[in-house]
Each structure stands twice: as structure tokens, then as C-alpha cells.
Amino acid sequence: MTLAANNVSLGERLHNITCALRPGEITAICGPNGAGKSSLLQALAGLLPIDSGEVTLDGEPLAGHAQRAKRIGYLPQAPEIAWDVTVRSLVELGRIPHRDAAGAPVEAAIAALDLNAFEQRRAQTLSGGEQARVLLARVLAGEPEWILADEPLAALDLAHQYALIGHLRVSAGEGRGVLVVLHDLAMARNHADRVLVLDQGRLVADAAPSEALSVERIGEVWGVGTEWLGEEGKRALASA
Numbered sequence: 621m622t623l624a625a626n627n628v629s630l631g632e633r634l635h636n637i638t639c640a641l642r643p644g645e646i647t648a649i650c651g652p653n654g655a656g657k658s659s660l661l662q663a664l665a666g667l668l669p670i671d672s673g674e675v676t677l678d679g680e681p682l683a684g685h686a687q688r689a690k691r692i693g694y695l696p697q698a699p700e701i702a703w704d705v706t707v708r709s710l711v712e713l714g715r716i717p718h719r720d721a722a723g724a725p726v727e728a729a730i731a732a733l734d735l736n737a738f739e740q741r742r743a744q745t746l747s748g749g750e751q752a753r754v755l756l757a758r759v760l761a762g763e764p765e766w767i768l769a770d771e772p773l774a775a776l777d778l779a780h781q782y783a784l785i786g787h788l789r790v791s792a793g794e795g796r797g798v799l800v801v802l803h804d805l806a807m808a809r810n811h812a813d814r815v816l817v818l819d820q821g822r823l824v825a826d827a828a829p830s831e832a833l834s835v836e837r838i839g840e841v842w843g844v845g846t847e848w849l850g851e852e853g854k855r856a857l858a859s860a
């Protein structure tokens with residue numbers, strides 16, 4: 621089971637990106653604003669036409685792949701809820717690719733995102749962070765093999781950030797491949813198995829977090845002097 625980009629290029633946004641995601645791992649995409657993180661995520665989700673190269677799912681072209689929606693769950697950046705439906709109905713929409721409204725995956729997703737108390741609320745009446753959790757629950761309810769999430773932590777308070785990372789870890793432990801865009805480099809260093817660093821549309825690192833996010837690379841790519849504090853797994857990033 622692989623999801624891979626082979627020499628993917630798109631205008632000035634992506635330049636010859638080659639990478640292969642692995643199931644069972646959390647991979648983080650990091651990089652400055654405008655580096656191409658969302659573009660790469662969308663291309664890997666099969667949602668963004670590319671100029672050249674190819675995205676493949678198990679070696680087959682993803683474009684036009686019949687199982688794309690079932691196998692790849694995509695959570696856009698700062699999504700908005702456009703439908704006036706209950707939280708539960710919205711999470712059930714995650715089952716559309718399966719053409720059922722299977723109860724167990726919906727229940728599990730609602731519980732995982734701590735949404736039981738909101739189930740019957742109109743989704744549009746929730747706060748931004750609560751809505752973000754509902755939309756992620758919709759993705760999880762679809763039980764995709766691949767979870768591609770663009771800044772899923774951005775709107776969440778600390779407790780829900782840790783809960784979400786914990787849930788993504790469980791998903792990876794079940795054999796799913798998880799790819800998340802993260803601006804928080806300490807979150808990426810402490811919780812990802814692997815980090816892709818993008819800079820001006822180019823992949824400049826694809827390595828273990830400690831190597832991909834070395835202070836040297838952070839200096840080169842983000843242009844800031846930093847130092848890592850604390851012990852491995854509980855690192856904090858401070859300005860140097």
C-alpha cells in the first residue's frame with residue numbers, strides 16, 4: 621500500500637516532487653507560508669491537477685482511480701461548514717463513498733473527536749474549533765486508508781490538539797498512512813515519524829524529524845535562529 625508523488629510539478633507551486641508515503645506512519649509536511657504544503661497535499665489527494673509527473677496509489681495512476689474517495693480522506697485547511705445539518709448527520713456524510721451510513725465507524729469517529737455532547741447540535745452553531753473536530757470526524761468516519769489533513773491542529777485548544785495527535789497515532793497503528801501539514805515544528809518533531817520540508821515548491825528534506833528539522837535546516841528554510849530544548853520526544857523550540 622503506497623501513495624506516491626513521482627516528479628510532480630505544478631507551475632511555480634511544486635517543482636519535481638518525488639516522495640512515497642508509508643502506511644503505519646505519521647508524516648508531517650512543514651515549510652514556510654507559500655512553500656507548497658497545501659498544494660502537495662491536494663495533489664496527493666488527487667484533488668489538484670498537476671502539470672507533469674504523476675501521483676500513484678499502489679502503483680496505479682491516482683487520476684481517475686475509482687477508489688480514490690473511499691481510500692483517501694482529505695481535510696482542507698480552515699474548512700467551513702456550509703450545510704445546515706446536525707453534527708451527527710455531517711459525520712455520517714463521511715460514509716458516502718461506502719454508500720452506507722454504517723453506525724460503528726460514525727460512533728467511533730464521534731467519540732474519538734469528543735463530540736458526543738454535540739451530536740444533535742446544528743453544526744453551523746459550533747465554535748471554529750468544534751467545527752474543525754466535526755469535519756475531521758467526517759473524514760475518520762469514512763475509514764480511509766490514507767488520512768491527509770491540512771493544519772488539523774490550527775483551530776484546536778491544547779487538550780484537543782493532543783487528543784487529535786493521539787487519535788492519528790492510533791490510526792497509524794491500525795495501518796493507515798497519515799499525512800499532516802503542521803506549522804508547529806515542535807509538534808512535528810515530537811509526534812511525526814517522518815518530516816517532509818518544502819521550501820519554495822521544492823522538497824528539501826525527507827527524513828526523520830530530528831534530521832529534517834535540524835536547527836541548521838530551520839535557519840536555512842525559515843530564516844530564523846533557533847535551538848531545541850528538552851529531551852527527545854518532548855522537545856520545545858526556542859529562538860536562539
Ligand SMILES: Nc1ncnc2c1ncn2[C@@H]1O[C@H](COP(=O)(O)OP(=O)(O)OP(=O)(O)O)[C@@H](O)[C@H]1O
Pocket residue numbers: 632633651652653654655656657658659660
Ligand atoms: N489556485 C492557485 N493558483 C495559483 N497560485 C496558487 C494557487 N493557490 C496557491 N497558489 C500559490 O502557490 C504557492 C503555494 O501555495 P500553498 O497554499 O500550497 O502553500 P502553503 O505552503 O500551504 O502555504 P501556507 O503555509 O501559507 O498555508 C503560494 O505562492 C500560493 O500563492
